[in-house]
Amino acid sequence: MPTPRPDLEPDGSLSREEMESLQHEIADAAVFEDQFAFDPAHLSNPLEATTAGSSATEPPIVVGVDQSFLTNDAGEQDRALSAVVAMRGGVVIERAHAVTSLEIPYIPGLLAFREGGPILAALAELSVDPDLLVFDGSGRIHFRQAGIATHVGVVLDVPSIGVAKSLLCGEPQGGLENRAVGTRVPIEANARVDAPDGTLLGYAVQTRQYDSPNRSINPLYVSPGHRVGPGTAADIVLELATSYKLPEPVRLADQYATDAKEPLE
DNA sequence: GCGACAG
DNA sequence: ATCTTGTCGC
Numbered sequence: 001m002p003t004p005r006p007d008l009e010p011d012g013s014l015s016r017e018e019m020e021s022l023q024h025e026i027a028d029a030a031v032f033e034d035q036f037a038f039d040p041a042h043l044s045n046p047l048e049a050t051t052a053g054s055s056a057t058e059p060p061i062v063v064g065v066d067q068s069f070l071t072n073d074a075g076e077q078d079r080a081l082s083a084v085v086a087m088r089g090g091v092v093i094e095r096a097h098a099v100t101s102l103e104i105p106y107i108p109g110l111l112a113f114r115e116g117g118p119i120l121a122a123l124a125e126l127s128v129d130p131d132l133l134v135f136d137g138s139g140r141i142h143f144r145q146a147g148i149a150t151h152v153g154v155v156l157d158v159p160s161i162g163v164a165k166s167l168l169c170g171e172p173q174g175g176l177e178n179r180a181v182g183t184r185v186p187i188e189a190n191a192r193v194d195a196p197d198g199t200l201l202g203y204a205v206q207t208r209q210y211d212s213p214n215r216s217i218n219p220l221y222v223s224p225g226h227r228v229g230p231g232t233a234a235d236i237v238l239e240l241a242t243s244y245k246l247p248e249p250v251r252l253a254d255q256y257a258t259d260a261k262e263p264l265e
Numbered sequence: 266g267c268g269a270c271a272g
Numbered sequence: 273a274t275c276t277t278g279t280c281g282c
Contacts, residue, residue, distance in 0.1 A: 067272075069273060077273075106273075108270040115272075137271045147271070168271045192269075211282080221271085 001123045001130065004155045010116030012103025019113050023146035027194075029154050032140055035227040036159040038131050040235060044090040044242050059089040060131035062240065063123070064249025065152075067115050067136070068257035070099065070264060078102055081264070082118035083257035086128050087249050090242065096125035097260045108168065109143045112151035119152055132228075133160040134240070134249050138168050139225035139233075141187055141201045144194045153226030160225030161233045162202070163250055167221050169193055170201045178216040179206045184234045187221065203234045207241035217245065 008026060038060035063086045070079040079101050086094040098121035104114050115137075123130070138147030139162025147168070153160030170187040179185070183206040189199035202223025209217050222237045224230055240247035246254070 067273075069272095071274090080273095106272060108272090111271055135271095142271080162271085164271050166271065169269085215281090 001126055002156050002158060004120060005157070008151075008155045009120070010112045010151055010155070012113050012117065014113070016110075019110055020144060023112075023142075023144040023151070024194075026146040026151050026154050027144055030140070030146070030150050030225075031227045032145075032224045033227075033229040034232050036131070040232055041239070043236065043239050044248065061086055061088050061093070061128055062132045062134060062249050063087075063126070063130040064134050064247065064251070064253035065119055065122070065136065066250060066253035066257045067118065068261050069102075070261055080115055080118040081257055081261045082115065082122040083253045083260055084119075084122045084126060085249055085252040085256055086126060086130065087252075090248070092252065094126060094128050095256055096122050097256065098122040098125060099264070111137055112146070112148040115148060116152055116155075119148075120155070123156070130158055132236070133158055133225065134237075134247055135160065135162050135225065136164070136250055136254065138162045138164045138221065139202065139223040140230075141168055141170050141221055141223040143169055143192060145201070147223070147225075149223070149225030157226070159227040161228055161236060162221075162223045162225050163237060163247060164221040164223075165218070167204075172204055176204050176219055178213055179204075179209065179219065181206055181209050182238060183219075184222075185219070187223070200230055202230050205234045205237055207238060207247075208245040220245065 149162030
């Protein structure tokens with residue numbers, strides 16, 4: 001993992017005002033457009049990946065990140081377990097995890113200050129260098145355009161994408177019910193977001209759907225973290241969601257976070 | 266004051 | 273996030 005920028009690291013001991021101020025700095029430093037070297041196509045197929053470029057080209061390393069929580073004797077969540085799964089060409093090449101004590105409770109909009117520390121600790125255990133980080137949570141879809149995907153992406157200056165299962169803020173530009181796989185509905189800034197109204201924050205992306213129009217699967221809310229534009233972020237998530245609704249690196253990190261805590265409780 | 270609110 | 277049974281549908 002690259003060396004983190006110490007001045008921007010999420011610190012759970014900061015005051016709320018300091019946290020929000022830091023988020024403005026993060027948003028200013030963030031790049032919400034494509035700025036990476038790897039080929040965003042064929043991220044998930046090993047054969048395509050190895051034959052796509054020249055013999056010297058390696059498929060990019062995509063790292064999924066997710067957390068689970070541990071409970072103390074009093075029955076309260078006191079520790080976070082962060083799990084990271086590194087994949088290349090659709091194949092898992094390394095996993096790592098870290099357990100840290102929690103500094104603050106969950107507060108909407110301040111998730112990075114609760115889970116950012118454990119995530120950086122887990123990424124530090126990784127021997128490979130990530131080309132792309134995929135998070136379970138928002139990126140630019142955030143009150144101050146600095147969700148956890150953006151925050152960690154900027155601190156490490158690594159391209160990143162936010163994938164949330166529910167919408168934190170912003171206004172979907174169209175219906176989200178019963179959309180076909182591949183559909184992407186723009187999410188624009190509204191009054192709750194610290195950005196001009198109408199700013200494109202990300203997309204509601206349909207990676208799975210039922211055959212019958214009776215029931216409907218909820219979309220994923222995909223937004224740029226850092227150095228990835230909204231359209232490319234949606235493309236990549238669809239590319240990585242090969243077997244399930246969630247992109248494979250995140251799904252495996254989710255599973256690993258659950259499995260790794262079992263021997264600890 | 267009321268409503269909204271990633272994991 | 274986490275606590276949890278049954279139930280509908282392919």
